[in-house]
Amino acid sequence: MNATDKIADSFSDAEARIARTRRRLPKFSVQHTTLARLSRHINKLSQERANLALRPFALNMVSYNTLMMLYGTEGHRLSPSQLADASGEKRTNITRICDELCAKGLVERVAGVDDRRSVVVSLSSSGLALIEQLQPVMTQLLGDLYGDFTIAELQELQRLLRKQVARLDRSLRAASSEPAT
Amino acid sequence: MNATDKIADSFSDAEARIARTRRRLPKFSVQHTTLARLSRHINKLSQERANLALRPFALNMVSYNTLMMLYGTEGHRLSPSQLADASGEKRTNITRICDELCAKGLVERVAGVDDRRSVVVSLSSSGLALIEQLQPVMTQLLGDLYGDFTIAELQELQRLLRKQVARLDRSLRAASSEPAT
């Protein structure tokens, strides 16, 4: 493990420890652990990379993603709960993110009409303009990140990831309906 | 989109917005965006699921992972920098995590011998015992999360994820050697 290897692969330090762990814990699942670690590692790196591209626009992956969920909705409006579901962020985090986007003039909040408990969050014209300005930037970034894959590989990766989501949904449902341990 | 669909797939709200976005931004890459969002979604759910399993042991995924990197190292000891590399956490976060693990008596810190700037972090006997106690729990959890995949699928997923890491390494290297935008 020298500097050349380190440059070649940001995952190799983790990998060495996983391999060695197997020698001591015979039932340790190297394959599963490796996948879990790779997945997490990719997310850290991806977020870091995306945030670099978004920083000049005073956004990060989470705020961009939130804007895009509004953009992809009929009328560019959603309740905070719907926004949470679409973006994958927790509701309380959506409150914080919307506070920030509101302060930047990128979204607007109004009281819900049909349900007085609710709020409606919508894209402002500045928000809309920013998204369209960002489009080439993000298209290029994603092209960069996924550029080594063939079409077939992209499709296979998507199939596998969807399978994983379905399993996770089930696992979380099962785990949260269990009695407390 | 009704309650039944929601139960079936935690990703469908995001998916609908991605699809609709394409209609408005013709160059928008649905495939790449979907993959990026799936990947992030899986990580959120996985972390949530793992933390549920680890909570009874007063640990979470990050602290467990840190312990495991020590466990998988000859002599169960690493400098904080090496630990950061192995775990994928930033150095300052390693300081915080080690503070916590030290307070729990799971790791010990001593001054480095060869280099007076450095520290050596090692697993305590309690830390070692806890890892071995956790082994069946984590093996079962990972078996649960990856249980729907065939061996061939696991291997293909690993191949694809490694390809992605290699690309990300290159992309981040390129991005950080560019002049500031």
Add this chain to the structure above:
DNA sequence: AATCAATAGTTCAGTTGTGAATTATTCATA
């Protein structure tokens, strides 16, 4: 119609993670 359960969005307190700055130490260079 009254009562209770569930819900929307937010607040609040705490947890988790990060980058810049710092100080002592080590390494590289002339």
Add this chain to the structure above:
DNA sequence: TATGAATAATTCACAACTGAACTATTGATT
């Protein structure tokens, strides 16, 4: 040998996220 550059670990201030609690509102049940 002296000087300057690079580095290890940490501190510090801040960013980002979370779960419990809360209040007003809506939905379900009797």
